[in-house]
Amino acid sequence: MSRLSPADPAPPPTRLLRIQEVAAETGLTPRSIRYYEELGLLAPAARSEGAYRLYDTEDLERLRFIRGLRDDAGFSLAEIRRLLEDEQARARIRARFQASHDQAERREILVDAIARVDRQIETLRTKIDRLETMILDARARRDHLAGHLEEVESGREPSPHEHGQARR
Amino acid sequence: MSRLSPADPAPPPTRLLRIQEVAAETGLTPRSIRYYEELGLLAPAARSEGAYRLYDTEDLERLRFIRGLRDDAGFSLAEIRRLLEDEQARARIRARFQASHDQAERREILVDAIARVDRQIETLRTKIDRLETMILDARARRDHLAGHLEEVESGREPSPHEHGQARR
DNA sequence: CCTAACCTTTACGTCAACGGCAAGGTTTGG
């Protein structure tokens, strides 16, 4: 769209990739990528003359991010959508404002973007906290077992087996 | 089964719960609980005369654990199954061995159980690590934005917009 | 003993997240 402005100072030598290459690069399938587009998680940077989807490096980053949220964090696509929100639209607005508008406007946009990233971080941190809690629980169970083991190894009688501590 | 041994020293006053109470207690639905049983994630401690499922506190713990793995950690039921493995069967064996068998055998069983918990912890830790990595990525993006913000606030020109650092 | 409130199994329905065709258009090396 705005990519072919007259005398672009630094037209990034970023070759645009077709969906299959993107798939190979991100570990996703073409089908998934199209599906994510359908859900509004991302749109390809461009389309070829014959309507082929063409992706730039920013799209790659975005897809890798999505994959991370899906596989590593276990978020549903609906949650991911919420996390990404309308970042796409924002990016376009940002680009336009960065290029032409005044100080205050640009400042606001940046502040906004930072706030969004902060929210993403918050969400991840919450998830980590819950996992940490689960680890603590597991460790408690471990200690419980280790206690019994020590008991057995020191050759004592099996204690009355008081069970089920470590709540919450 | 072995619950009604003659003159049980401390028959836990643990009232057995029916599926709906368990559901309320764990935040799951009866349907989910039955489904988990179908998948082999747990079996109720007992059945009533008329085949009602009856759960003890250990079952509750287990279900809460499952729910944590599902909701907090985002594991699939298949993964959860792997995590829980045949803990059920092990527990029965453990109980039998604890009650009657010799030192070495009991020791081995405990060591085994501890190893399993350690593996669970390892799995959780791996997941946390990946989330931490994602947070680092997000923080990098944040810093990138913050840099631009400072730039804008100090009233300078929009820099050539060198984009896309922070890889891996 | 009766009934309301549970429970059982069985079975079909649903929603998310894709997989896998089919029918046809696009690109590109030779």
Add this chain to the structure above:
DNA sequence: CCAAACCTTGCCGTTGACGTAAAGGTTAGG
């Protein structure tokens, strides 16, 4: 210019993780 290798949009199929309704048995209180 032509074939192989991509791509497009449909559209139906599948798997996981349940929801929901049906047809009937069970339990607890009055």
